[in-house]
Amino acid sequence: MRPIGVAPVALLGATALALTAPAATAHAAMSREAPSATRPIVAPSVVAPGGQVTLAARGCSKTATAGSGVFDSITIPSGGTAAATVDWDAKPGTAYEVTFICNTTPTSTAKIRLTISVGNPTPTGSTTIAPRSVQGGLGGIGRMSSAEVVGGTALAVVATTGTLFVVARRRESRRH
Numbered sequence: 001m002r003p004i005g006v007a008p009v010a011l012l013g014a015t016a017l018a019l020t021a022p023a024a025t026a027h028a029a030m031s032r033e034a035p036s037a038t039r040p041i042v043a044p045s046v047v048a049p050g051g052q053v054t055l056a057a058r059g060c061s062k063t064a065t066a067g068s069g070v071f072d073s074i075t076i077p078s079g080g081t082a083a084a085t086v087d088w089d090a091k092p093g094t095a096y097e098v099t100f101i102c103n104t105t106p107t108s109t110a111k112i113r114l115t116i117s118v119g120n121p122t123p124t125g126s127t128t129i130a131p132r133s134v135q136g137g138l139g140g141i142g143r144m145s146s147a148e149v150v151g152g153t154a155l156a157v158v159a160t161t162g163t164l165f166v167v168a169r170r171r172e173s174r175r176h
Contacts (some may be wrong), residue, residue, distance in 0.1 A: 038109075040056075040058075041054075041055065041056040042098055047086055047116065049116060053071075054083055055098070056118045057110075059109065061102075063078055064100055068099045091116060093115075093117075098114050
């Protein structure tokens, strides 16, 4: 192959690498962040005094605890849920903060509001949590490691370079 034919292939490879490097850098920065990926769930988010809520700490790989001024501290198993009964003396119309603590290293904390409604308490058996579903978005499986990002980028560069090499060889063979 002539040197002039190699230059476009090398330029394309360098461009592909330059375009994917910011994504790899952003992904590496996200994976270094503290595991604040705990997504607290309180269902229902509005409950009457004496009612029951279901608590979950999605994204926490270990047990979590949840506490509020309107119920005792509750331990939530990893990937599971726990029920808490709101105190009868909770003030109607007030929003209370529920603090979730994920027992990972380092500890991750997340907060969500629980509003006390005016009226009869919700029956303890009527709280329903939808089954856990696939989390959509970018992939739905979970976070990719830096090695996976680099490996995918390398495969894309190799495939593009190989395709351009084959096209260049065909053009050369047609000229003769």
